[in-house]
Amino acid sequence: MSKKILVVGGGLAGTIVANGLCRHLGKELRSKTVQITMLGTSERHLYQPALLFVPFGLAGEDDLFRNQRKLLNRHITYHVDPAKHIDAKNKKVTTKQGKVLYYDYLILATGSRIMPQSIPGMAEGGHWFYDLDGARKMRSALQEFTGGKIIINVNAPHKCPVAPLEITFMLYDYLEKRGLLDKSEITYTYPIGRLHALEPVADWCKPEMDKKGIKYETFFNAETVDPEKKTITSMEGSTLEYDMLITIPPHAGMDVVDKSNLGRGGWATTDPKSLQHSKHDTIFVIGDTTDIPISKAGSTAHFETEVVIANITSLIQEGCWSRYYDGKVFCFLETGMDEGTYVWFDYETPPNPGPSSQMIHWLKLTYNRLYWLSARGLL
Ligand SMILES: Cc1cc2nc3c(=O)[nH]c(=O)nc-3n(C[C@H](O)[C@H](O)[C@H](O)COP(=O)(O)OP(=O)(O)OC[C@H]3O[C@@H](n4cnc5c(N)ncnc54)[C@H](O)[C@@H]3O)c2cc1C
Incomplete structure (x- = not known):
């Protein structure tokens, strides 16, 4: 048989x-x-x-x-x-x-799958890049963006632990390139008491954000979004105003x-x-x-x-x-538009992000192309 x-x-x-x-x-x-x-x-x-x-x-x-x-x-x-x-x-x-x-x-x-609909107002008021439709809408919104407050709101659980940091650092470079940095403010929110679930990554990214003037708020678990008033409120009672809300919606x-x-x-x-x-x-x-x-x-x-x-x-x-x-x-981590680092860890070994380099950024882009060989089982 x-x-x-x-x-x-x-x-x-x-x-x-x-x-x-x-x-x-x-x-x-x-x-x-x-x-x-x-x-x-x-x-x-x-x-x-x-x-x-x-x-x-x-x-x-x-x-x-x-x-x-x-x-x-x-x-x-x-x-x-x-x-x-x-x-x-x-x-x-x-x-x-x-x-x-x-x-x-x-x-x-x-x-x-992403569940933006699980937070009232998020589907209407937020942008995301975790599916194709969302990523395309976010591209249009960014093209029209002329400066203002951007909130990057991270919810748990979500896939790809480093993507919220990547979008934050890439967005910073994108705004700089378009001459919008002086007219904009980026605030990153995270649901627990530090900036990343993996403690060494949280310790690494805090000074990186400080260096760039990226603001942050921890213990921020999104409860509602008001698309009319353009505000997002957390379960902890904090309300933030935004001109553009980028969210990593909770997953199921x-x-x-x-x-x-x-x-x-x-x-x-x-x-x-x-x-x-x-x-x-x-x-x-x-x-x-x-x-x-x-x-x-x-x-x-x-x-x-x-x-x-x-x-x-x-x-x-x-x-x-x-x-x-x-x-x-093992995750590559874009630290801007043309630089990256990486983290690897296992059940015994904690992650330890190293210095960023252009070479690691190119390795990430190369892997993106090689993925199709990987999926075929050739790598
Ligand atoms: C924006 C973004 C960036 C990311 N960046 C990285 C990165 O840099 N590095 C990294 O390692 N990971 C990254 N990830 C995460 C990575 O893509 C996922 O973790 C990975 O795809 C998980 O693989 P999977 O097969 O478990 O799920 P999926 O790839 O989502 O596949 C699940 C499949 O099952 C199908 N399915 C669902 N229900 C059923 C059913 N009932 N019957 C049959 N089929 C069904 C779905 O349609 C889907 O095709 C990223 C993800 C996103 C969204």
Whole structure:
């Protein structure tokens, strides 16, 4: 009997894991003793990290999208038909169109979504760059901006831990280039008592913001936005006026997780080392979908895929376990329009951002192009 691997979610994590499995299980796929199927929501694959560049007119469709089927190894059967319910006990998935698919191993990679609508007034009053529509609207708003107060409001949880800092530092350079810095004021708000969830990053970015005259307010959890009065008010009782509000909206996971009793808020309960679902060992969870308390980032997803590829391959070929995830995350961090640094960390090692350089900025841009090879499982 052939082993059925079902990947739910064809984003960054799902695509890398499915292609990686094809590379390791070529013999089994050719002899049809293994079958790999993927369920997704679109014919197009969006490379989300490139959205950061859209508001500044520095990324277009070609940087953002590829055809999903062309990214996938020819052995993968791809259905644009999202999973509606996962029956972990009977190892079967029902899709939106009513297909029923059985699996031996399921890889859950449904990602996360932004929820601006969860804060009254935010969808109407705020701009964001965390989806394409938002990033394009933000680009138009920036083009029309002639100076004033800009609030960069960060909410939790959110993916890409460093993107809020990147947009802040890039915006500073953008305003300077347009001669608007003297007429503008940038204020960055963060929900906890420091400027970043990762303490060493918070310690690093505070003097960077001070140097540039970027203001900040901590313990600011957005409660309401008044688009008419152009104010944002926090649960802590602080009200700030803005001419332009840039927000990183709070995120949630996907409904299918809760409806299938696999977790809460769309985050599936996941063992931080084995990446198996805490109650179902034939379900592996990767990428933003996990409830592991580490950064939700593409690099996290990528390092997790390596572990899941190794373990499913090993289970199929040798009947045993191969390796555990060590919590590794690596993020490039743009510190302006043409400089960057990076952070890496794992469960044992805290991050330690180094000095910025042009070279690191170019490495980030190079990786953005190489991503398409990565997604194909070639890097
Ligand atoms: C602006 C921005 C900048 C970023 N910058 C960086 C960066 O510099 N470095 C970095 O490491 N990370 C970065 N990230 C984060 C990174 O893009 C995400 O962490 C990464 O995409 C997570 O991968 P994923 O596969 O878990 O989720 P996704 O890539 O979001 O994929 C999930 C997929 O599952 C699909 N899906 C949802 N529900 C279902 C269902 N029921 N059935 C089937 N399919 C479903 C979705 O449509 C989607 O295609 C950035 C993100 C943004 C928005």
